[in-house]
Amino acid sequence: MTDPIVETRGLEMRFALPTHFLSREKPVLHALSGVDVAIRPGETFCVVGESGCGKTTLGRAIMGLLTPSEGEIYFRGERIDTMDEAARKPVRADMQMVFQNPYASLNPRRNVFETLAEPIRHLMPEKSGREVRAQVEEVLDATGCDQSWQRRLPHEFSGGQRQRIAIARALVTNPAFIVADEPISALDVSIQAQILNLLTDLQAERGLTYLFITHDLSVVEHFGTRVAVMYLGQIMELAETETIFDDPKHPYTQLLLDAIPKLTGGSFDAPRTPGELPDPVNPPPGCPFAPRCPIAQDICRAERPRLRVIPGSTTEAACHFAE
Numbered sequence: 001m002t003d004p005i006v007e008t009r010g011l012e013m014r015f016a017l018p019t020h021f022l023s024r025e026k027p028v029l030h031a032l033s034g035v036d037v038a039i040r041p042g043e044t045f046c047v048v049g050e051s052g053c054g055k056t057t058l059g060r061a062i063m064g065l066l067t068p069s070e071g072e073i074y075f076r077g078e079r080i081d082t083m084d085e086a087a088r089k090p091v092r093a094d095m096q097m098v099f100q101n102p103y104a105s106l107n108p109r110r111n112v113f114e115t116l117a118e119p120i121r122h123l124m125p126e127k128s129g130r131e132v133r134a135q136v137e138e139v140l141d142a143t144g145c146d147q148s149w150q151r152r153l154p155h156e157f158s159g160g161q162r163q164r165i166a167i168a169r170a171l172v173t174n175p176a177f178i179v180a181d182e183p184i185s186a187l188d189v190s191i192q193a194q195i196l197n198l199l200t201d202l203q204a205e206r207g208l209t210y211l212f213i214t215h216d217l218s219v220v221e222h223f224g225t226r227v228a229v230m231y232l233g234q235i236m237e238l239a240e241t242e243t244i245f246d247d248p249k250h251p252y253t254q255l256l257l258d259a260i261p262k263l264t265g266g267s268f269d270a271p272r273t274p275g276e277l278p279d280p281v282n283p284p285p286g287c288p289f290a291p292r293c294p295i296a297q298d299i300c301r302a303e304r305p306r307l308r309v310i311p312g313s314t315t316e317a318a319c320h321f322a323e
Contacts, residue, residue: 003077004038005177005209006062006095011035011071013057013233017281027281031057033233035071036307041176044203044210046224046241048217048256052280054233055213056100059179062211063097064088075177093123096170100182102162106154112165113150116140116172123173135172142205143168144198160191167198171206179211184219196223218260221245229253232278232288235307239315249310249317252289287319295321 013032032054039045047055060066062073073081080091099105116136120127143164170178184192220227227244229237237250248254278284290300299320307318
């Protein structure tokens with residue numbers, strides 16, 4: 001099997017919260033709890049789950065925008081989470097990110113050329129001015145942007161056009177790996193398909209590897225290679241996309257799939273699961289999904305299930321009763 005291009009081992013992310021003046025305890029939010037992923041070259045590795053499950057935190061930790069509390073992060077077999085900024089600079093050119101909101105991710109005071117030229121000048125200082133301009137023009141063509149956009153400011157573009165520019169910025173240093181953090185959720189449905197098609201074409205042309213973060217399973221079905229389902233900072237299930245949709249093993253995955261709106265059956269009501277989301281400041285001792293799980297037993301509330309390969313399948317699931 002091919003060595004992973006990106007790998008995390010036991011990734012933990014904890015955030016200290018403000019202390020109430022009447023309390024002596026320092027609350028800690030557990031955003032990631034022992035996350036292990038191995039992303040293969042050329043695949044689209046999708047991370048799905050409800051808001052607050054840790055999807056974006058995982059992507060930002062991999063990109064070095066957040067420092068893990070514990071655990072290790074590897075890129076092409078080299079550990080990168082302990083690198084200082086100078087050592088990490090060459091790696092940054094090979095790892096880029098597309099953010100969720102195209103209205104916030106572009107500097108409103110910089111025109112398109114300045115926006116695209118900045119990563120090259122910072123990460124590839126050996127490039128001449130002519131080489132920088134040629135690289136900008138090439139990536140504009142690759143992402144379907146008009147060359148006349150170079151002197152225009154972000155407020156002159158629509159949401160879909162801005163996201164194309166944001167994708168061009170991520171590609172301008174010719175990376176191998178891109179974190180796409182819900183890149184279509186802020187766009188109209190008609191534009192979403194265009195952006196997904198663009199990402200697919202770019203992956204085929206440039207051999208890109210994606211970490212694709214989304215809450216929309218209907219997108220994952222047509223775009224992803226493998227899917228990791230997250231809940232309260234932990235991976236509940238990990239499998240090939242087709243397997244996830246045909247034979248989900250974890251009750252939480254089944255809940256997410258049942259919640260996808262369907263045109264048959266005469267009702268658009270999503271199934272309701274009893275219980276509340278656990279508090280990430282005080283997570284339950286056992287399975288985090290146990291308070292809402294329809295098949296939970298005493299062992300689920302006492303012992304945290306490990307992510308394991310389910311016998312008779314290729315699926316990994318963190319559930320005592322996944323069989």
